Amino acid sequence: MLNMETLSLEQYSFIANSFSFGLAVMASTTLFLWLMRSSVAPGYRMAVTITGLVTAIAAYHYLQIMLSWDKAVDVTTGQVVATGEPFNQAYRYVDWLLTVPLLLVELILVMKLSQQETISKSLKLGGAAALMIILGYPGEVADSAGTRTLFWVLSMIPFLYILYSLVVGLKDSISKQPAAVKGLIHTATYLVIVSWLFYPIVYLFPLIGITGGSAIVAVEVGYTVADIVAKAVFGLVIFTIAVRKSEAEASK
Amino acid sequence: MLNMETLSLEQYSFIANSFSFGLAVMASTTLFLWLMRSSVAPGYRMAVTITGLVTAIAAYHYLQIMLSWDKAVDVTTGQVVATGEPFNQAYRYVDWLLTVPLLLVELILVMKLSQQETISKSLKLGGAAALMIILGYPGEVADSAGTRTLFWVLSMIPFLYILYSLVVGLKDSISKQPAAVKGLIHTATYLVIVSWLFYPIVYLFPLIGITGGSAIVAVEVGYTVADIVAKAVFGLVIFTIAVRKSEAEASK
Numbered sequence: 456m457l458n459m460e461t462l463s464l465e466q467y468s469f470i471a472n473s474f475s476f477g478l479a480v481m482a483s484t485t486l487f488l489w490l491m492r493s494s495v496a497p498g499y500r501m502a503v504t505i506t507g508l509v510t511a512i513a514a515y516h517y518l519q520i521m522l523s524w525d526k527a528v529d530v531t532t533g534q535v536v537a538t539g540e541p542f543n544q545a546y547r548y549v550d551w552l553l554t555v556p557l558l559l560v561e562l563i564l565v566m567k568l569s570q571q572e573t574i575s576k577s578l579k580l581g582g583a584a585a586l587m588i589i590l591g592y593p594g595e596v597a598d599s600a601g602t603r604t605l606f607w608v609l610s611m612i613p614f615l616y617i618l619y620s621l622v623v624g625l626k627d628s629i630s631k632q633p634a635a636v637k638g639l640i641h642t643a644t645y646l647v648i649v650s651w652l653f654y655p656i657v658y659l660f661p662l663i664g665i666t667g668g669s670a671i672v673a674v675e676v677g678y679t680v681a682d683i684v685a686k687a688v689f690g691l692v693i694f695t696i697a698v699r700k701s702e703a704e705a706s707k
Numbered sequence: 708m709l710n711m712e713t714l715s716l717e718q719y720s721f722i723a724n725s726f727s728f729g730l731a732v733m734a735s736t737t738l739f740l741w742l743m744r745s746s747v748a749p750g751y752r753m754a755v756t757i758t759g760l761v762t763a764i765a766a767y768h769y770l771q772i773m774l775s776w777d778k779a780v781d782v783t784t785g786q787v788v789a790t791g792e793p794f795n796q797a798y799r800y801v802d803w804l805l806t807v808p809l810l811l812v813e814l815i816l817v818m819k820l821s822q823q824e825t826i827s828k829s830l831k832l833g834g835a836a837a838l839m840i841i842l843g844y845p846g847e848v849a850d851s852a853g854t855r856t857l858f859w860v861l862s863m864i865p866f867l868y869i870l871y872s873l874v875v876g877l878k879d880s881i882s883k884q885p886a887a888v889k890g891l892i893h894t895a896t897y898l899v900i901v902s903w904l905f906y907p908i909v910y911l912f913p914l915i916g917i918t919g920g921s922a923i924v925a926v927e928v929g930y931t932v933a934d935i936v937a938k939a940v941f942g943l944v945i946f947t948i949a950v951r952k953s954e955a956e957a958s959k
Contacts, residue, residue, distance in 0.1 A: 464793075472795070472798075476804070476805075479768070479802075482767070483763060483764050490744070490759075530793065533791065
């Protein structure tokens with residue numbers, strides 16, 4: 456459980472504003488994707504729908520996170536005073552359990568592989584992603600450094616499998632993509648890798664002695680920025696790929 | 708932090724009503740734009756979608772501002788008594804960080820330039836707009852006049868770059884627009900310039916000694932009016948341009 460009273464009022468407000476910013480970004484990205492859905496060819500609408508679903512689920516969880524952050528503290532004295540209501544960090548994990556597998560499904564769908572490949576890759580990568588989140592959670596809520604380390608290591612196994620699959624396993628599929636989008640698909644793949652690398656690093660902060668108010672700011676704002684990159688920015692890249700591929704197919 | 712107790716009950720209520728007015732204008736403009744979206748040609752739908760997104764994001768932030776304004780004060784004694792809960796002025800900055808770059812993107816999209824020009828102008832102007840907001844914030848929350856002045860000056864650099872780009876840089880692109888909309892595009896450009904000029908002026912109020920209840924009314928109602936002009940009125944002009952250009956292209 457976070458010790459809220461290590462935060463200054465400025466730090467507390469800055470994190471609150473970053474949660475509200477996250478909510479606004481996720482919700483507006485969702486609306487954009489769903490309103491623009493009809494401008495891609497029917498074959499890419501499932502990819503765009505799921506892309507908007509991911510940001511919609513994230514918007515819901517940012518609302519919950521924002522409300523929980525608000526209830527955990529009383530600031531009417533000009534100081535950060537804990538109300539005793541714990542800030543619920545589990546919302547992030549519930550969000551990731553749903554959205555992280557779907558993010559990989561987005562990428563697979565927009566590549567428009569054969570039906571069989573789409574299903575097998577979605578199950579393998581999506582399953583590995585779910586397993587990664589489930590294995591991370593017991594370590595996140597554990598008090599002992601040993602337990603935290605153990606589950607970090609366990610969670611890294613599916614994580615490395617996903618990275619390997621993205622870099623090596625999708626190589627063949629990427630090479631068959633039209634020239635107009637090859638660069639964008641590489642961008643999408645690297646966005647996943649770079650933004651996802653942030654999470655296991657942040658997870659280790661308490662183990663290496665980074666604690667107190669500034670650490671809470673780094674973790675909460677950092678997760679928010681990583682979520683925005685991994686979901687909203689990534690989603691707009693997926694949308695752009697869908698638009699370009701629709702155009703290329705229409706001009707054939 | 709605003710000293711709420713310098714406000715009379717009438718001033719406090721007047722500002723509360725102006726926030727509610729802002730919310731109603733932003734939300735209804737959003738609904739109008741999205742409901743009417745199918746009446747413009749497909750090439751202009753992204754411009755109209757983003758125009759509605761800007762007012763939607765503003766509506767969300769006016770709701771937050773209104774709720775924060777309500778929580779900051781207790782009026783049950785017939786007087787304005789601060790509850791200690793600070794009024795969160797940062798919501799305006801979080802809003803601007805998202806909407807101001809998008810406002811420039813609306814204008815660029817409705818001009819329907821080449822794909823390359825659209826991307827390069829959106830990145831340059833949108834990036835400068837985001838930088839302008841980020842540089843303004845430290846001065847807004849600073850207590851010292853020196854810091855406020857410093858960040859005002861820093862923030863004016865991207866602001867002047869944007870004005871210059873709108874007046875000089877877009878001249879060529881505007882001259883290539885169809886005759887039916889040239890006047891409207893000039894109107895849209897001048898709406899941006901005139902409504903945006905309001906913000907750096909208001910920012911200086913505390914420096915030139917304008918404080919107390921009337922100053923808070925001037926700032927909060929002033930920002931609200933400027934937001935309505937810059938987002939809702941501007942958005943309806945963009946929509947009209949999209950309708951006229953769709954008609955002109957259909958009659959070709």
